[in-house]
Amino acid sequence: MTRTVYVNGEYLPETEAKVSIFDRAFLMADGVYEVTSVLDGKLVDFEGHAKRLQRSLDELDMRAPCTPDELLEIHRKLVELNGIEEGLVYLQVTRGAAPDRDFVFPDPEEVAPTLVLFTQSKPGLADSPAARTGIRVISIEDARWARRDIKTVQLLYPSMGKMMAKKAGVDDAWMIEDGYVTEGTSNNAYFIKGNRIVTRALSNDILHGITRAAVLRFAREAQMEVEERNFTIDEAKAADEAFITSASTFVMPVVEIDGVALGDGTPGPQARRLREIYLDESRKAAI
Structure with missing residues (x-):
């Protein structure tokens, strides 16, 4: 089954998801991520993951792409759309796609961060x-x-x-x-x-x-x-x-x-x- 993923505000079939080749995560590993587990169709320790994500962003002077409440809604929507009972939600935030490859960070007011999420179904995760x-x-x-x-x-x-x-x-x-x-x-x-x-x-x-x-x-x-x-x-x-x-x-x-x-x-x-x-x-x- 083709998964629905989230890329910068859109829910898309995974086959249609695209990120720029100029994205700094691709060029510089300039990005952070979180993985939240799903049990019984619900998110485990979401608040803790959201707080750690914000800490990672702060440590790298990276702009948050959305609010924690919006992030929670995206997680829940993906779990619902993909029918995840047991599994994982992967989230990645990058500094975004700068117009040129440069070691110097782009101005956060000029380059929007990239936000990508996808799910992985893992039946039997709890009973490994x-x-x-x-x-x-x-x-x-x-x-x-x-x-x-x-x-x-x-x-x-x-x-x-x-x-x-x-x-x-x-x-x-x-x-x-x-x-x-x-x-x-x-x-x-x-x-x-x-x-x-x-x-x-x-x-x-x-x-x-x-x-x-x-x-x-x-x-x-x-x-x-x-x-x-x-x-x-x-x-x-x-x-x-x-x-x-x-x-x-x-x-x-x-x-x-x-x-x-x-x-x-x-x-x-x-x-x-x-x-x-x-x-x-x-x-x-x-x-």
Whole structure:
């Protein structure tokens, strides 16, 4: 089925959607994005994604293409038009199409930002087979730019990291900088020791995950300890459990790191419970 997508104020068949070759996202990776999950036809954590989008735009001195209320309406319309029950809504804002290729930003009053959205249907997203078996990861060097807190479309190295993992016969990679884990290629990283969750603290070094914020809040409410600090890959290997979080994976157990099995090599009870809590609470709060 041909999807309906949104491009700069128009709902179009995906086959008719076009963006200028002079768009700065195409030429300079000068754009930001968000991915909002859909459960039961409703948007999960939309407000958090909208706030993070505005932060990314502000950090790059980029103009917002519309209001949060208008953005919500576009999301809902696309979900309805494409019949999405479980899946994702991808949003991308760019600085727009400047008349010439130039490293200097164009005047925001003269160039309108580009806004593109599309959906991806993913039946069974909440009941993922990978969540029942857990995933395996390897560690790789973190070679990204320094402002990982801004959710830009500069995703080449994370893509390379995914391919390194695939070549190694595993599912994903955790990135290492100065001896410490930063995050996964497209997710935040955690390990559990006893009743304590350890994850890297927020800074410019990692993405300020919307799912991360919700999961840590639910963990504290469930009387788990949360410690936000730098940690090494060896600490994670010695853990009882590990997991990742993202809008597309929710809470995903990690059962192996660099060939070392965690626990008995199956998803641990606390990661499984956190996933259940997150899905339950997200369904209740979805809009």
